[in-house]
Amino acid sequence: MTATTVETDRGATIAYILLQTAFENVGDALINRQLIEILSRDVEVVIDVSRAPAPFLANLALDARAGITLRRGGLLALVREMIRARQAGKNVLFVLMPGGNRGEKRYDKYVMNRAYNRFLWLMTRFGVRIVQIGASYEALGPRYERLVRERARLMHRLIVRDRLSADYLSHLGVVSHGILPDLAFNLEVDYARLSTAPAPEFAKTIAFSFRTGRGFLSKDEVRDVVAATISAFPEARFKFVSQVESDAAFMKELAEDCRGRIGKAASHEDFSQQLDRYREVYGDCGLLISNRLHALLLGLSVGVQPLAVLRPAGDVKIRGVFESIGLKDRLLDAPVTPLDLSPFQHATIDAGSIADLRDTRRRLQDGIRALIAQSDASSGHNGEARG
Structure with a gap:
């Protein structure tokens, strides 16, 4: 061009x-x-x-x-x-x-x-x-x-x-x-981290940020995604992130369930009132699994590998955006049980997608x-x- x-x-x-x-x-x-x-x-x-x-x-x-x-x-x-x-x-x-x-x-x-x-x-x-x-x-x-x-x-x-x-x-x-x-x-993007993120960093901390309700994933579908991720990465820490007030209660519930019932290291992070906390919240994460476009893009900007889990044929805006930057392979349709995360264990953003970004x-x-x-x-x- x-x-x-x-x-x-x-x-x-x-x-x-x-x-x-x-x-x-x-x-x-x-x-x-x-x-x-x-x-x-x-x-x-x-x-x-x-x-x-x-x-x-x-x-x-x-x-x-x-x-x-x-x-x-x-x-x-x-x-x-x-x-x-x-x-x-x-x-x-x-x-x-x-x-x-x-x-x-x-x-x-x-x-x-x-x-x-x-x-x-x-x-x-x-x-x-x-x-x-x-x-x-x-x-x-x-x-x-x-x-x-x-x-x-x-x-x-x-x-x-x-x-x-x-x-x-x-x-x-x-x-x-x-x-x-x-x-x-x-947004400024950490291109270097996106292209070189090592596997240990990936497994260190994994973040989730989901909206639920009509036209989106159900709460049970989100729970299935979380359970499959925990099974795939039993040593990871988990963050449940809300950037919209309406998401906070369910994200907090998932964090409490993860700590209490499953016994995993988990926290609830909310920055719905403080946008600039996104660097702090996502900065130590290796993977962000979400169906919120701007959660995925905020994570992407600090070098976090994105994975969008969506309703089949739904969430047009996320599909359109990800396809435009060469990340179509980061789109998964729900239900995703069993969820196969093996393709993303050593994932980086390739040079072509970095150029697209x-x-x-x-x-x-x-x-x-x-x-x-x-x-x-x-x-x-x-x-x-x-x-």
């Missing part, structure tokens, strides 16, 4: 963000933090944080970043500021939240989202450009599908994070404008920068792309 240098006029574009997401999910903090970090390199970023709880804001670490202005006046105040910026001749981007989209909307949420789509339509009348970067889409219900079709027609750019999401939207008759890697790929980070950063430059240019400002 030919490298592309993209120049942007920093003063020409302002990106506005209204923080409204799954505040209890540290994965959402992770991807929003990376998105804001990349955007703020090239444009001024104005963020309304009036709805965000203090722990979520702490995870974003916004106060230490240049080029970012925080607002607490709510949506209407943000709208007035966007309109004034347009009147001053600025190219205004309203950046919607990244993240996963699946399932169905309750009727009350559906009505609220229909109203929000009307609001977005109104903003386009003022020349505000609606952008979404880093979303995934799978298995939507009829109401959710209608919302997505409606909103997509208002988008200046709809950038998804994997090919499976793009294909799913195409099936719905929705045109996406490109694919960029998951925003978590902006490096290229993925660069493509993410360059792709967002190019989007801004193209938006500048089409609005009459002097953004220039040079091959």
